[in-house]
Amino acid sequence: MPGKQSEDGVMEGAAVEDGGDEGLGGLTVEELEQGQETALALEDMMALSAQTLVRTEVGQLYQEVRPLGQGRFGRVLLVTHRQKGTPLALKQLPKTSTSLRSFLYEFCVGLSLGTHPAIVAAYGIGIESANSYSFLTEPVLHGDLITFIQPKVGLPQPAVQRCAAQLASALEHIHSHGLVYRDLKPENVLVCDPDCHRVKLTDFGHTRPRGTLLRLTGPPIPYTAPELCAPPPFPEGLPIQPALDAWALGVLVFCLLTGYFPWDQPLVEADPFFEDFLIWQASGQPQDRPQPWYGLSPAADTLLWGLLDPHPRKRNPVSSIKGYLGQPWKQREGEAEELAKDLGEDGLGDHGAAKGEQPACR
Template identity: 70%
Template sequence: MTGEKGEEDEAGLSWDLEDITMEELSEGQAAARALEDVLALSSQALLRAEVEDLYREVRQLGQGRFGRVLLVTHRQRGTAMALKLLSKASTTRQGFLYEFCVGLTLGSHPGIVATYGIGLETQTCYGFLSEPALHGDLIALIQPKRGLPEAAAQLCAQQLSSALEHVHSRGLVYRDLKPENVLVFEPGCRRVKLTDFGHTRPRGTLLRLAGPPIPYTAPELCSPSRRPQGLPIQPSLDAWALGVLLFCLLTGYFPWDQPLAEEDPFYQDFLDWRASGRACDRPAPWGALSPTADRLLGLLLEPQPRLRGPVGSVRAFLGQCWQERAQSPQLAGKGEEREEEEQEEGAE
């Protein structure tokens, strides 16, 4: 199960008030001003030094397109920390400071990785320190075609929905929810936390999709012809991504490759099922889910953003059964049909 983040560009400064109210826009503007204040202070306090002068590298914790994360210890105090290093060749100073400051702003929540107030500039990199996650990220725990045990999936859902609510309460939209950005701090997913805030933006920021959509991309972002000026982003984007992530945790599958009916038959099947409400129209990938999970995901994966349930919808469904204990032979057969279709598409 893989999926790269679809690229999005910040667009102009013209809003369609059908997409955002003045109150929502004001909330986002207040968040932007608060971030600018933190960014100005952090820029002045940036520490200029080489990593090896201050910290001893223990091992690498992760690597991405733009940088890497190291487990380090402070040379004098011995404190273990995670050091994220972003190459100057691919990251601007402003972009680094922005991600650093968003982490500082949000890090008080128990479901968000705590960012320490130390920004670092070396000859080749920018870096900042945070609490270390020694159990990796969520992607390593998801078993293909099986997902996670239900108890672990519900623990993730509870913590991530709370963390996203905190992000939204600060006038921000996270915009990058995927297993790779969920760090595991205790076995069994008893403690997981959101990380990587480079895509987080104030509510109402105009964005347009500049690359191909992925499963986590909400359908409203996939219609650039309707909004050439861009879409004012809303917390409903995170609700959609949370629904897709929960589906992955419970099944080990993506529900679709992209939320475009004309491009993806699995998404079209989902829409047809929603429209008919008939059990016989239930798409094959949903066979491992209980009716309770269907209702929860039906709220989060509502195609109309204004009708979509908030991330906090998860709370009402916790403690109930989300996975069917055994699939019927008919559903198992449908799952095999989907695997065969995917293999044929790959061969083409």
């Protein structure tokens, strides 16, 4: 997809060409070949799906029950099949803002991932109506994860670990198919029950084959990995790797534990919270934690240091979550209070006192 700018402010190009280790952008030959094979397989699936679209108005086949979600580029509805009564989720994308190719791409990525307990199951039914494109998935009825995160508090620790384990497994599955998810955030995690025992990843419009060239053209957000913010190693952009998803998973785990973003932008010159984190991480001294981190346990420090390594080739994979399950990720209440007292009456002390309020997750 050369020269295409996606909706999230990232310029996309074709997968990097083979030209020695430097030309591979840090990818191995096997990694590059897997990404290219995935891209070709998706093209074939898109061509077939374009021929098998059901061309009808949605209302002729399905009865709308209620909205399940609304985004900038489309909406998700709970519907029932008019004849069978089967409940389904229908994602509807208006033609005014969605090309046929973009629709087919998202539709086919979901299908290509097959079945996984922490990924929303896609059904092979695509619909073209006069004004929209639609496809069907399993319904998940308790909303997205952002509505469960209490600002400045987060989620209970057991729920954080359950969510983290399931999302890491879903991302591993995506990576095993030669893809990088690229859009991990609470709004794209659907919740199956009120206590967050089961969650499912959804929305694959930004998922791309490993090795696709990306260049950030808009402002970064907390989930944006720092390698996308720096001048790219190639004029065409950065060949993407699963390390982008590991970074986003680290930020998400921090948000679930605290109810805060760790920073607004992963840029030293623009965000003092990010600068403090890098200084702390480089020191190797967990006890000298910056203010936003002092409610977390040493195990959480080590986990997040690995996922949030600023160097993508040194960054731990998403599977590293498994080694920390069952360990405490938050300090006990008394320990956190004692540390806050040591830092000063306001919990900030001299370190970070003039930096303003930490941004809440919503």
